[in-house]
Amino acid sequence: GAGVSQSPSNKVTEKGKDVELRCDPISGHTALYWYRQRLGQGLEFLIYFQGNSAPDKSGLPSDRFSAERTGESVSTLTIQRTQQEDSAVYLCASSLGTSGSHEQFFGPGTRLTVL
Amino acid sequence: GDSVTQMEGPVTLSEEAFLTINCTYTATGYPSLFWYVQYPGEGLQLLLKATKADDKGSNKGFEATYRKETTSFHLEKGSVQVSDSAVYFCALSHPGNNRKLIWGLGTSLAVNP
Numbered sequence: 001g002a003g004v005s006q007s008p009s010n011k012v013t014e015k016g017k018d019v020e021l022r023c024d025p026i027s028g029h030t031a032l033y034w035y036r037q038r039l040g041q042g043l044e045f046l047i048y049f050q051g052n053s054a055p056d057k058s059g060l061p062s063d064r065f066s067a068e069r070t071g072e073s074v075s076t077l078t079i080q081r082t083q084q085e086d087s088a089v090y091l092c093a094s095s096l097g098t099s100g101s102h103e104q105f106f107g108p109g110t111r112l113t114v115l
Numbered sequence: 116g117d118s119v120t121q122m123e124g125p126v127t128l129s130e131e132a133f134l135t136i137n138c139t140y141t142a143t144g145y146p147s148l149f150w151y152v153q154y155p156g157e158g159l160q161l162l163l164k165a166t167k168a169d170d171k172g173s174n175k176g177f178e179a180t181y182r183k184e185t186t187s188f189h190l191e192k193g194s195v196q197v198s199d200s201a202v203y204f205c206a207l208s209h210p211g212n213n214r215k216l217i218w219g220l221g222t223s224l225a226v227n228p
Contacts, residue, residue: 102214103164
């Protein structure tokens, strides 16, 4: 594929519902990152995957947030029992790895609105 | 912890004006420094980067120099165009920290014809 894709592009949900966000990284990219951007705030790191290594979950804000990645392909970010403060744009990025140019390529994001 | 501070916007300029967007950072060791840009309706894309002190990143007429002594990475362009209107983000990463990006809040730039 041409670039990082994310789905859905927009998601409106009710407080307390679970949501699942999807990221398809660039083929061959071993590293995958999730970030979020809340209104009026900078981007925050959430979680990082690199190959078969244990993910770096240090940015997840609560145990309601979890993410999985199948090998070096698709990743899903799940938010359980959504709260209004979870409303944000969730961005996925992939890179060839953490060595070399390590440029991160970003998807268009998923805008999540929790009513 | 590491942090990035960039000047608040919005910044409004006339076409062909000189642009400076200030960015300073706090970090241990020697991070890599980046400027990302988000054009209206588009995703984030890397504009330029520098990986060590005194390096100058450049792209599309934009430049930024990695200044270790002042912990700065200011973005400059000598003559802006309407098409440069976008939100600009300064960020840093460490190779020892999985290269996750630490971000500034972003600076919105509007260039008027």
